[in-house]
Amino acid sequence: MEYAKGRIGRVFTVRIDHGDDLILELIKLAELERIESAVFMLLGALKEAKLVTGPKESKTPPEPVWFGFDDAHEVLGIGDIFLKDGKPKIHLHAGAGRGDNVKLGCLRGESEVFMVVEVFVFELEGISARRIEDQEQGFAPVGFEQISNLE
Amino acid sequence: MEYAKGRIGRVFTVRIDHGDDLILELIKLAELERIESAVFMLLGALKEAKLVTGPKESKTPPEPVWFGFDDAHEVLGIGDIFLKDGKPKIHLHAGAGRGDNVKLGCLRGESEVFMVVEVFVFELEGISARRIEDQEQGFAPVGFEQISNLE
Amino acid sequence: MEYAKGRIGRVFTVRIDHGDDLILELIKLAELERIESAVFMLLGALKEAKLVTGPKESKTPPEPVWFGFDDAHEVLGIGDIFLKDGKPKIHLHAGAGRGDNVKLGCLRGESEVFMVVEVFVFELEGISARRIEDQEQGFAPVGFEQISNLE
Numbered sequence: 001m002e003y004a005k006g007r008i009g010r011v012f013t014v015r016i017d018h019g020d021d022l023i024l025e026l027i028k029l030a031e032l033e034r035i036e037s038a039v040f041m042l043l044g045a046l047k048e049a050k051l052v053t054g055p056k057e058s059k060t061p062p063e064p065v066w067f068g069f070d071d072a073h074e075v076l077g078i079g080d081i082f083l084k085d086g087k088p089k090i091h092l093h094a095g096a097g098r099g100d101n102v103k104l105g106c107l108r109g110e111s112e113v114f115m116v117v118e119v120f121v122f123e124l125e126g127i128s129a130r131r132i133e134d135q136e137q138g139f140a141p142v143g144f145e146q147i148s149n150l151e
Numbered sequence: 152m153e154y155a156k157g158r159i160g161r162v163f164t165v166r167i168d169h170g171d172d173l174i175l176e177l178i179k180l181a182e183l184e185r186i187e188s189a190v191f192m193l194l195g196a197l198k199e200a201k202l203v204t205g206p207k208e209s210k211t212p213p214e215p216v217w218f219g220f221d222d223a224h225e226v227l228g229i230g231d232i233f234l235k236d237g238k239p240k241i242h243l244h245a246g247a248g249r250g251d252n253v254k255l256g257c258l259r260g261e262s263e264v265f266m267v268v269e270v271f272v273f274e275l276e277g278i279s280a281r282r283i284e285d286q287e288q289g290f291a292p293v294g295f296e297q298i299s300n301l302e
Numbered sequence: 303m304e305y306a307k308g309r310i311g312r313v314f315t316v317r318i319d320h321g322d323d324l325i326l327e328l329i330k331l332a333e334l335e336r337i338e339s340a341v342f343m344l345l346g347a348l349k350e351a352k353l354v355t356g357p358k359e360s361k362t363p364p365e366p367v368w369f370g371f372d373d374a375h376e377v378l379g380i381g382d383i384f385l386k387d388g389k390p391k392i393h394l395h396a397g398a399g400r401g402d403n404v405k406l407g408c409l410r411g412e413s414e415v416f417m418v419v420e421v422f423v424f425e426l427e428g429i430s431a432r433r434i435e436d437q438e439q440g441f442a443p444v445g446f447e448q449i450s451n452l453e
Contacts (some may be wrong), residue, residue, distance in 0.1 A: 001327045003316040005335075009422070013188070013275055014154040018211070025152045033156075037315070039343060039422040041190060041229045043244035043257075047209055054400040058349055058374040060320070060417060065401055072209040074256045076229045076244040078343045078378045080420060091420070093345035093378040095246050095397050095404070097255030098205040099216055102246070104399030105376045115211060116292055118231060118242070118274075118408055120190040122159070124315055124422075141418055150226055152317045164339070164426055165305040166444055169362070176303045177450060184307075192341060192380045194395035196447075198360055223360040227380045227395040246397050248406030249356040253397070256400055266362060267443055269393070271341040271426075273310070 004144035010127030016117045019107035021110055022046065023090050026119065030081050030088035036066075040082040044117030046074050047092075049096065061138025067105065070074040072114040073098045077107065081121070081141050084131035089140070155295035157188075160276030167268040172261055173197065174241050177270065181232050181239035188275040189232040193245075195268030198223050200247065202256035212289025218256065223265040224249045228258065232272070233281035233293050241290070318419040323412055324348065325392050328421065332383050332390035339426040340383040342417075346419030348398065349374050353407035358364030360412035362438020364410050369407065374416040375400045378407065383423070386433035391442070 012033065016025045022042075029035065048070045055062030079092030095104045131140040163184065167176045173193075180186065199221045206213030206222045228245030282291040314335065324344075331337065347396045350372045356366030381394030397406045433442040 001316060001318050001322060001331065003314050003331065006313050006315065008159050008313055009311050010291045011157050011159055011275060012154050013157065013190075013278055013280060013293075013295070014152060016152050016297075018288070019293075020152060029154065038316075041192065041343065043229050043231070043242065045205070046345065052376070053402075054347070054376050055374050055416075058416060062374070062417065067401075072206050072213070074203070074205055076246065076255065078229075078345050078380075080345070080422070093376060095378065095399075097246070097253075099218075100204075100254070102253045102255045102399075102404045103402070104378065104397045104404045114206075114209060115213065115288065115290060118293065120231070120273075122422075124283060124313060127315055129315060137320070137417065139417060141319075142315075142420065144315070144317075147251065159310050162308050162310055162426060163305050164308065164341075164429055164431060164444075164446070165303060166446075167303050168443075169439070171303060178310050180303065180305065192343065194380050194382070194393065196356070223357050223364070225354070227397065227406065229380075246406045248397075248404075250369075251355075251404045251405070253404045255354060263361060264366065265357075266439065266441060269444065271382070271424075 003073050004127035006124045006126035012121040014037035014119040016113050018113055020113045021115055024039055026090050035081055035123055036083050037129045038121050040079050040119055040121040042077045042117055042119040044074050045074050046116040047112040047114040049107055050109050051103055051107050051112035053105035082129050082131045084140055089131050090099055155278035157275045157277035160254055163272040165270040167263055167264050169266050171264045173268055177241050186232055186274055187234050188280045189272050191230050191270055191272040193228045193268055193270040196223050196225050196265040198263040198265040200258055200262035201260050202254055202258050202288035204254055204256035218254050233280050233282045235291055242281050305428035308426050308428035311425035314423040316421040318415050320415055320417050322415045324419055328392050329390055337383055337425055338385050339431045340423050342381050342421055342423040344379045344419055344421040345415040347374050347376050349414040349416040351409055351413035352411050353405055353409050355405055355407035369405050384431050384433045386442055391433050
């Protein structure tokens with residue numbers, strides 16, 4: 001375990017509209033507002049999306065199993081924004097349900113909002129965090145450099 | 152995408168008890184404390200509830216598909232509170248599980264808490280947001296009027 | 303319904319690493335940083351965990367139904383930290399998915415992180431809350447003592 005202590009800074013209440021691409025819009029927001037570290041929650045619906053629903057086998061680096069859908073699903077999600085190579089990178093886990101079918105995984109790549117997705121982005125202030133690629137593990141874990149003592 | 156920038160204001164740590172109606176209690180809280188804009192997270196269990204688990208077809212206005220249960224389910228949820236016609240309106244997406252059965256959707260109307268639901272309500276300060284009915288789309292999207300610049 | 307009004311205090315951005323025990327690490331964090339009341343959100347993956355996926359029957363005290371897994375699942379969760387008998391107690395509801403299988407329940411006891419779990423812990427400031435065992439109900443509901451008026 002590693003951690004950094006900070007405070008909540010700016011909070012963005014975001015409405016992403018029918019037809020928009022969810023992750024693309026979040027990246028646009030992060031770039032426009034120069035958000036470097038944040039956690040967010042969301043609720044809404046998606047017409048199309050792709051989720052990684054676990055690794056084929058429980059070993060690293062993981063070989064992802066994909067699930068995609070192209071009819072409207074209700075969603076809820078928790079995610080974060082950190083810089084990787086100077087650019088905002090979104091990490092988002094979501095549950096997606098339609099009738100009896102529910103999937104849960106890591107939402108990546110293109111998606112299309114159905115009606116609306118509401119997102120609440122909490123900027124993390126007073127920490128310095130970056131994602132740095134780890135080829136061996138097969139992902140880019142977030143690392144911290146404490147830049148201020150808030151106590 | 153539209154968004155408003157604010158800060159977290161008051162935070163309400165709420166215990167909703169066995170037999171209570173979840174959404175009704177949240178509306179009571181919002182009215183009593185004059186909460187106009189908020190996001191919340193919850194965890195607990197429900198004995199009864201109804202969820203919209205997607206539209207019948209992927210078109211707007213949507214024809215909702217309902218799923219109801221009347222035995223105890225574990226829940227987690229993410230929601231928000233905004234005023235619509237001057238009254239607090241709850242939008243809540245939740246996952247509900249019991250054994251092998253999991254549903255995910257938009258929790259609406261009457262429900263009954265089983266044992267307890269714990270809710271954490273974060274007031275959104277410095278923004279002006281309202282839900283305004285859009286007949287064509289078939290729902291009331293949240294709209295913003297920026298009332299202060301917090302930077 | 304009972305509730306307490308406070309503010310967000312310190313925020314901990316936490317990376318829990320491959321092989322770590324999720325709840326144990328959160329307890330360590332709470333003890334080290336003297337966190338008495340907090341809410342948290344998490345996303346990541348677990349190699350092993352056990353969830354209570356509801357009561358056998360919808361009555362109190364509940365007889366828990368357990369679901370355990372020992373292959374990697376994607377997770378998202380919402381939880382809280384309050385003191386019980388002077389020690390931090392974790393209450394965590396999570397959804398866990400692998401391919402077509404999704405479970406949702408109360409994550410308890412030992413678990414093992416797969417790759418990473420990212421946790422965002424929001425300290426609740428200005429409230430006094432404790433869990434106190436209620437033998438009849440079969441759990442320890444959180445109770446409040448308002449210690450300051452923040453308005």
